[in-house]
Amino acid sequence: MTQHGSALNFRDFVSELLAAGDAVDIREPVSPTLEAAAVTRRVYDTRSPAPLFSRLTEGDEGFRLLGAPAGLGSCPGQTYGRLAAHFGLGRDTTPRDLLEHLVEAMDAAPVPPRIVPTGPCKENVLTGDAVDLTRFPVPLLHQQDGGRYFGTYGFHVVRTPDGSWTSWSVSRTMLHGPTTLVGPAMPQQHLGMIHRMWRERGERTPWAMVLGAPPAALAAAGMPLPAEVDEDGYVGALTGTPVDVMRTETNGLYVPANAEIVLEGYISPDETAPEGPMGEYHGYAFSEGRPQPVFHVEAVTHRDRAILPFCVAGVPPEENHTVWGTMISAASLHRLRAQGLPVSLAWCSYEAATCWIVVAVDTRKLAATGLTERRLADAVAEALFGSHTGWLVPKVLLVADDIDITDIDQVVWALATRHHPATGHYVYPEAPGIPMVPYLTDDEVRAGRGGKSVVSCLLPADFEGETRGVTASFRNSFPEDVRRRVTDRWTAYGFPAPSETPRPAA
DSSP states (O other): OOOTTTTTHHHHHHHHHHHHHSSEEEOOOBBTTTHHHHHHHHHHHHHEEEEEESSSSSTTTTEEEEOOTTOOOOOOTTTTTTHTTTTOOOTTTTTHHHHHHHHHHHHHHOOOOOSSSGGGGGGGGEEEEGOOGGGGGGOOTTTTHHHOOESSSSEEEOOOSSSSSSEEEEEOEEETTTTTEEOOOOSSSSHHHHHHHHHHOOOEEEEEEEESHHHHHHHHHOOOOTTTTHHHHHHHHTTEEEEEEESSSOOOOEETTOOOOEEEEEEEEEEEEEOOOOOOOTTTOOOOOEEEEEEEEEEEEETTTTTEEOOOOOOOOHHHHHHHHHHHHHHHHHHHHHHHOOOOEOOOOOTTTTTTEEEEEHHHHHHHHOOOOOOOOOOOHHHHTTSHHHHOOOEEEEEEEEEEOOOOOHHHHHHHHHHHHTEEEEEESSSSTTTTTTTOHHHHHHBBBOOOOOEEEEOOGGGGOOOOOOOOOOOTTSOOOHHHHHHHHTTTTTTOOOSOOOOOOO
């Protein structure tokens, strides 16, 4: 029996977005060459519904594209609705509630997947000479890109040679030929780790790529879980039910049965080809590409009228920030709490392009620890920068928990008024980090180290558990009866009714 619900069935996810008015079925002819991506970029900018392109001018008839699968919405109180639907949560879910849900699943016992004999993804099975990736409407995303990107919202499936660890991990792939893709497999990524194991044996890496995956599985694949942890078990804990998986046609891997498209094959142990350039998650497109591993496709299975989801990477917010950033936030929060640090929340501000994470410090608990600012910064740096989680994010901002760190306006205010540039900046030049950060020097990129810092927006009084000054705001500057009278009479004054609940004030 096919699993249903927005978390475990991508087709149901799309249907629910359409029913909620958070997706629009575009029946006008649209070209996958830049036009679909241009529509999607404007969707991000305007916080419009996700575009489902049902009539494409290239590729075989019947295939569809979905852009902005985790873009932010403009409906009052439902900004994160598309993201929440990835986990089967209500459209009014708040960032804090979402993070706590993800963290709770990290502490729960894994729920292993359920093996099923077949699934919707095997409605069409193509092998041998029938494999031709150019049949799909593979989008060209930016005019500066070095090619068309097939995989921007899917995940790789690889397994260690001894079969002890199966990794689901997100990494892009560019169309290279009718049966080949090319893309990064960095040594620090789980995909790269497992690829190295096979390469050291002189063997091909059995590989699959899942597109239009169960949304909760895609999100889990983008979460920096520890090495040797199977993401499929986390998906089960997250959704409360085993995710259905089926055996691939050619190489013995197991992939979600409800996927829209599955590519099967292998990663060459030594073959590389130019990949990129590509507009990146940090918001820049550089002029050069680089050699990357080649992925050979030996079989393709897909649903009827398959939907290929895609992300148009660039200035935030897009999926690299909404999905990846949220999953990094949850993993960071879990790790900081596990280290016993006085932390109440962690949040990768979407506007910061996954280049900083803000950590809310419980100042009452902080005072009880007796930590100095330096010792707190070092403890946070050790917890994060020494982990796969912190490898991804180069900057940490420490902020007192009177600030709602999911509100970028409050974070900017705290940074501007509470950070002392002479005493509140701590640099960790030996900490390892992702080499894709734009400001890194050539030496830092080659070394895979540097560019890491902790910025403290904590005031001296915070370390004593005290508050200096009162925030001048609607909540704090007026007695309750005045606030209530103003709120109740708002429309009588002549103002339109507020479109949404006011954001929490500091």
